[in-house]
Amino acid sequence: MRTLLIVSHPDILESRSQQYFLTSIQDSEAVTIHHLEGQYPDGKIDVEKEQALLWQHDRVIFQFPLYWYSSPPLLKYWQDMVLEDGFAYGNKHVLAGKEFGLVIMIGVPRKEYQAGGNELFSISELTKPYQAMANKVGMTYMKPLPIFQFAYMDDDQKMDILTEYWQKLTMANDDSLQARETWMIEQLRNAFLTNENAAATDTIGFAIDHMQEQRENMDQLKMVLDDMN
Amino acid sequence: MRTLLIVSHPDILESRSQQYFLTSIQDSEAVTIHHLEGQYPDGKIDVEKEQALLWQHDRVIFQFPLYWYSSPPLLKYWQDMVLEDGFAYGNKHVLAGKEFGLVIMIGVPRKEYQAGGNELFSISELTKPYQAMANKVGMTYMKPLPIFQFAYMDDDQKMDILTEYWQKLTMANDDSLQARETWMIEQLRNAFLTNENAAATDTIGFAIDHMQEQRENMDQLKMVLDDMN
Numbered sequence: 001m002r003t004l005l006i007v008s009h010p011d012i013l014e015s016r017s018q019q020y021f022l023t024s025i026q027d028s029e030a031v032t033i034h035h036l037e038g039q040y041p042d043g044k045i046d047v048e049k050e051q052a053l054l055w056q057h058d059r060v061i062f063q064f065p066l067y068w069y070s071s072p073p074l075l076k077y078w079q080d081m082v083l084e085d086g087f088a089y090g091n092k093h094v095l096a097g098k099e100f101g102l103v104i105m106i107g108v109p110r111k112e113y114q115a116g117g118n119e120l121f122s123i124s125e126l127t128k129p130y131q132a133m134a135n136k137v138g139m140t141y142m143k144p145l146p147i148f149q150f151a152y153m154d155d156d157q158k159m160d161i162l163t164e165y166w167q168k169l170t171m172a173n174d175d176s177l178q179a180r181e182t183w184m185i186e187q188l189r190n191a192f193l194t195n196e197n198a199a200a201t202d203t204i205g206f207a208i209d210h211m212q213e214q215r216e217n218m219d220q221l222k223m224v225l226d227d228m229n
Numbered sequence: 230m231r232t233l234l235i236v237s238h239p240d241i242l243e244s245r246s247q248q249y250f251l252t253s254i255q256d257s258e259a260v261t262i263h264h265l266e267g268q269y270p271d272g273k274i275d276v277e278k279e280q281a282l283l284w285q286h287d288r289v290i291f292q293f294p295l296y297w298y299s300s301p302p303l304l305k306y307w308q309d310m311v312l313e314d315g316f317a318y319g320n321k322h323v324l325a326g327k328e329f330g331l332v333i334m335i336g337v338p339r340k341e342y343q344a345g346g347n348e349l350f351s352i353s354e355l356t357k358p359y360q361a362m363a364n365k366v367g368m369t370y371m372k373p374l375p376i377f378q379f380a381y382m383d384d385d386q387k388m389d390i391l392t393e394y395w396q397k398l399t400m401a402n403d404d405s406l407q408a409r410e411t412w413m414i415e416q417l418r419n420a421f422l423t424n425e426n427a428a429a430t431d432t433i434g435f436a437i438d439h440m441q442e443q444r445e446n447m448d449q450l451k452m453v454l455d456d457m458n
Contacts, residue, residue: 043272067309069358073302080296120364121357128350128357129298135349 003169004057007035008064008075015065017105017150020158021165030170032057036074043074050082054095060139061169062130063103066146069119069126079133088137096138099173102130103145103165110148142173178215185211232398233286236264237293237304244294246334246379249387250394259399261286265303272303279311283324289368290398291359292332295375298348298355308362317366325367328402331359332374332394339377371402407444414440 005025012018012035025031034053040046054060064071082088088095104123112118113126123146134141145168147161171183185208192204234254241247241264254260263282269275283289293300311317317324333352341347342355352375363370374397376390400412414437421433 068305068312069361070299070305072309073306076297076299076305077302080301083297118365120361125354125357126361128354132298132349132355136347 001030001059001170001172002057003031003059003061004053005031005033005061005063005169006075006078007033008037008062008072008078009035010037010072010074012037015105017147018063018065020150021063021103021162024162025166025169028170036078037072040074043077045078045081047081047084050078051084051087051094054082054098057098059099059101059142059169059173060095061101061103063105065105065107066126069121070129083133083137093138098139099142100130100134100139101142101144101168102127103168104147105150106146106148107151108148110146113146140173142168143175177218181211181215185215230259230288230399230401231286232260232288232290233282234260234262234290234292234398235304235307236262237266237291237301237307238264239266239301239303241266244334246376247292247294249379250292250332250391253391254395254398257399265307266301269303272306274307274310276310276313279307280313280316280323283311283327286327288328288330288371288398288402289324290330290332292334294334294336295355298350299358312362312366322367327368328371329359329363329368330371330373330397331356332397333376334379335375335377336380337377339375342375369402371397410440410444414444 009015009018022033025033062071062075064075086092108119113122123144127144131141145164153161167183172179188204188208192201192208195201195204238244238247251262254262291300291304293304315321337348342351352373356373360370374393382390396412401408417433417437421430421437424430424433
């Protein structure tokens with residue numbers, strides 16, 4: 001699976017959260033990072049090139065800071081220009097069957113995004129225009145990943161959200177324990193293959209064996225339970 | 230009451246619906262028409278000038294064609310630039326107490342904007358980012374005026390929607406019969422004062438007298454009913 005990460009941020013070098021997440025994935029082969037304001041500093045979008053990029057990927061993620069409950073303007077312009085009638089909807093549905101997700105950086109605490117909170121509505125309510133877009137072009141809409149108040153997180157919280165982020169970009173669109181285990185073993189294998197430190201690879205190899213053994217134990221337990229029914 | 234009509238359309242001369250509505254109000258003193266793409270062809274927004282315009286008006290209307298369930302990008306950029314912390318929210322709330330409304334031109338039939346329809350969500354659901362914006366800056370959110378499939382309307386339908394449009398721009402934010410009558414008498418008085426055709430002014434004068442008489446009859450009837458309780 002290949003993921004196209006479309007990032008929109010007018011001042012990305014000044015954004016610590018954007019730098020944190022993008023640095024963590026910069027060498028990944030599974031993810032194409034595509035920063036619109038960096039790619040198109042004059043605001044003119046190459047529609048054919050963008051459509052070709054969409055063709056080549058199985059999952060599309062919009063990543064942006066939430067400004068007035070929506071994206072920065074260049075991403076909106078991208079939508080208006082690239083998702084044409086006859087490409088994304090109408091006679092052709094090139095995006096049909098692909099997956100669509102949102103990664104949104106938010107400065108206000110999570111608790112304000114609900115009835116009675118200062119922001120009045122939930123993220124699910126405020127992002128309905130994107131859900132409607134996915135519906136129109138036939139994409140599978142994934143659960144959004146809102147990242148609230150990154151600046152106030154401690155290092156552990158940042159690592160936790162980085163794992164969620166990496167899962168949103170590369171894991172099968174499935175929250176089951178099995179999907180998460182499969183994904184984790186895959187990540188460990190990649191680390192095993194690319195790490196040059198012998199002690200570290202030993203540890204990683206041990207972790208993979210351990211997880212696979214646990215997996216088998218769980219499978220056997222499930223078979224026993226199934227037989228009892 | 231003064232209304233600031235902020236229009237966003239990247240190709241307004243080609244839009245028959247925009248031309249129809251804007252032509253009808255072009256000489257009005259009550260409404261300031263402010264077409265963003267016409268004002269800022271290079272996309273650079275004069276923030277101070279825009280903030281001064283907001284100061285000077287009591288009602289702000291965003292008028293735009295619905296592209297991907299939101300506005301064209303220049304209006305989004307306007308929001309991000311003009312509605313600053315310390316102006317619209319935070320230490321100062323310059324817009325608090327003013328009214329905010331939407332006039333949205335939509336190419337798809339109304340019936341598709343609901344659960345089970347092709348567009349999945351209602352206009353009220355899709356415009357929550359604007360409702361949240363009004364909430365944040367302390368503006369009163371008016372019922373949106375969505376104009377569905379203008380191109381397919383006959384002349385009578387166009388006249389009906391033009392009246393609704395004119396009410397959205399200039400009538401008190403109140404759907405009561407009394408508010409509508411007061412507004413109608415005011416419109417007729419303006420027509421009376423500006424019309425140079427004697428026969429036409431006679432007719433208008435008669436209509437005003439008739440409406441005022443009806444108004445008094447209604448008021449008397451209401452007093453009688455109140456006394457009976």
